[in-house]
Amino acid sequence: MSKNLMRAVQYSKYGGGVDGLKHVEVPIPSPKKDEVLIKIEAAGINPIDWKIQNGVARPFLPRKFPHVPGTDVAGEIVQVGSGVGSFKAGDKVVAVLGDGGALAEFALAKEGSTVPRPPGVSALEAAALPIAGLAAHQSLTQHAGLKLDGTGPKVNVLVTAASGGVGTYAVQLAKLANAHVTATCGARNMDLVRRLGADEVLDYKTPEGKALTSPSGRKYDIIIHCTTNIPWSTFKPNLTPKGKVVDTTPGFGTLMSVAMKKISCSKKQLIPVFTAPKKENLDFLVKLVKAGKLKPVIDSKHHLSKAGEAWGKSIDGHATGKILVEP
Template sequence: MRAARIHEYGEPSVIRYDEVPRPVPGAGEVLIEVAAASFNPSEIGLRRGLLRPVFALELPYTLGWDVAGTVIEVGAGVRTPAVGDGVVGRVDTGGTAAEYVVAAAGTVVPAPRTIPLAHAAALPVAGLTAWQAVYEHAGLAPGARVLVNGAGGGVGGFAVQLARHAGAYVIATASPRSAAPVRQLGADLIVDYTATPLADALDGPVDALLNLVPIGAREAAALVPLVRPGGVLVSATVPVGVPADGAIRAAQFVVRNDPGQLGELVGLVDAGIVRVDVAGTRPLAELALLHKDAEAGRLRGKTLLIPAHAAG
């Protein structure tokens, strides 16, 4: 099979499209024919070697964490899913940027029935990050005012929808390129961060602020006054310091894999409550070019990677 792998850390040119043996599922595992993987910005840090303290990789390494596809073989002891089932999941060991991938059976869930199978690949990492930010760390309640900083990204699109589903009034930062899609996903107010300082755009402080952008210390400090006393500042990227008096609660987190939450997300998709907004698709063989475009700021939302066998 073909797989997009890195043999060393570095620039996008280190990504190669290699011919490798097709994996074989072991006990408790399933083999998935990949309909699509999806790109996550954190994979740039992985490729550069910036995540080595967290991910100890054995090189060469096949990129990709998100997968949607069809089960074509099951290992010993697997009762569900079955051969022929469409599934979606996050593979923590990576390897989804390929034509086939092995995953633990318990980490994948039935794919949504109401969208194309490939589109489900946009859900796992971005959707789970948004879910955990909105429900676990912010604990949004009906009527809360929430600011989603970075609503034009893949996580941001899901965060806007989940916050709206929680009954919150959603303020979203987005560039002019992303404003229309973010508005369609349910944001009540769009702030063009390229033209207007956040402090000037808000009509008073918010109850919760979800930071989804990798920002510097000065930008992070500027977010704190935007949250009311008793409110919460949640960051899925950098830690954000808050006053020691405890007037504002802060939470910085790294998304964890949770198939139960992913299954609930699938249910919301099939119920028409959450929309999977796919900004674009690329052939798997163009992953290096995709990394270049991401680093240059030319992407918005979720981009899917389609293996050659699934492109037809």
């Protein structure tokens, strides 16, 4: 392979799932103004990646075909574009890629979406952070109003799908906010979720888990909803009078429910979350990992040559924590 080429995984049309992914050699990109070129050490896969392949954001994403998917990367900067003042070649970083590109050996990132990766935070831990960690952080702070330094009022929080990528972070961050945390997950992950800090854990397949009923009879001030197909009618009786459901995976049903809620008299809220790649939030999360206050949960790691396995595992929907790919 030429030194100017890199290995990458891409797809050329909507649909196709794992079979739509192709292993290719493409030119290594060059950074433009305010961009850095990262030699990728690890990349994270998120459900939104294959949902985009399925056309969920058509016609806006991907911006063009063929498309190299993925947004979460950790690695080392090998080149900086003009105007970049905060990084240099050799710096270890974690970044959110605006236009995809994570399933490759190199990727371009905006300086404004890149943060330092300190010693003691591995590439795998860092690559597991961005989208899932940001979704949990922004749900709890911006939308639910929790203070992660523990100075806010004591609240009751429910996290659904607590053993998934977003859920594992939501449980830990809610505990930093001094919340009482109830969590749902599959039976095989209940001990893990307890170790992450959950006070009460429900098997989502049991009657209590399906009803989201707290074992201690608590009503929830906040529900961080990290899965799909739970109707508002299930949430509503479990909420306090001003309780909030923060939906990290909003679909058409959520948006319709929000529209209907706006014409109701209830003070209970359903809030869809669309995660933003905020640099200060990502830097905060990286520092929590460095301090040992936040632990990324890694389901599995796959070589880039086996990216299809990782892609299929994410589509299957039963990962415990994050699925990662290494070039």
